[in-house]
Amino acid sequence: MNDIIKHLLYSDLGTPVANWAMFAFRILLAVELFRVHGMKKFRGNDGKPEVVPNPLGLPQAINNLVATLSDTVVPLMVILGLCTRVAVLPTIGVTAVGYFVVHRHDSIEVRDVPYVYTICFLLLLATGPGSISFDQLIFNHFFNI
Template sequence: MSKLFSTKHDSNNLDIATLLLRVFPAGFMLSHGYPKFMKVLEGNFEFGDPLGLGPAASLILAAFAEFICSLLVILGLGTRLAVIPLIITMLTAAFIAHGDDPFGRKELSLLYLVVFVVLFLTGSGRFSVDSALASKRR
């Protein structure tokens, strides 16, 4: 019972928590990014233009963030850099693409946003490619 109320941090538990926080949300984000990535590969650039960059540029940036960067986050490879496009994409989704929508339409993008900000602050954790590469350098 005392462990449930303890404020001490178990390093192993934090690394497992970081792994779960990386793999599952980024894996779920792939379901948003994969169709966009396939549209880019097929040359179909019909897409919204929330930032005024043009539909093709907006689609390419969204596909890069939601598919490529999500894969990097899952692997824990360049995690802090990989979440930056995801953070920007979720900010765009929540406050521009769904800016006038009710909270329920923004909720998922805000949830992803918080997860990606936390990963930016914590890094990828011990169970990641980043950690393996850092261990080799030592």
């Protein structure tokens, strides 16, 4: 169990430059996701909340919850670097479904947005948030490093 927690929390990227670069990357990525997609969940273009596509036929409440969390709560967790590797999973799912299902017949100009988000969040899943994060603070506290 300790090994799993270590793998989820530890993410020192090796150099201060790499850790600061990941810090900037994850903040810029998360702010953009929230600003462009998260805010639509509260007020769409006409002042009403966005209608979330449901291409997988999930119960509408679950579909809306996952989409809303992935565009509002996940960006906050990514900014903080808090439980980052687990937190990005819903966003990867939503953006991958957007790319492979919702926009599969659209032009590449439309498909590139969910594609880029998916790739960026996969990078965060693989590397973690870097050492400038709450994940690293928690890791250092519990594993005395």
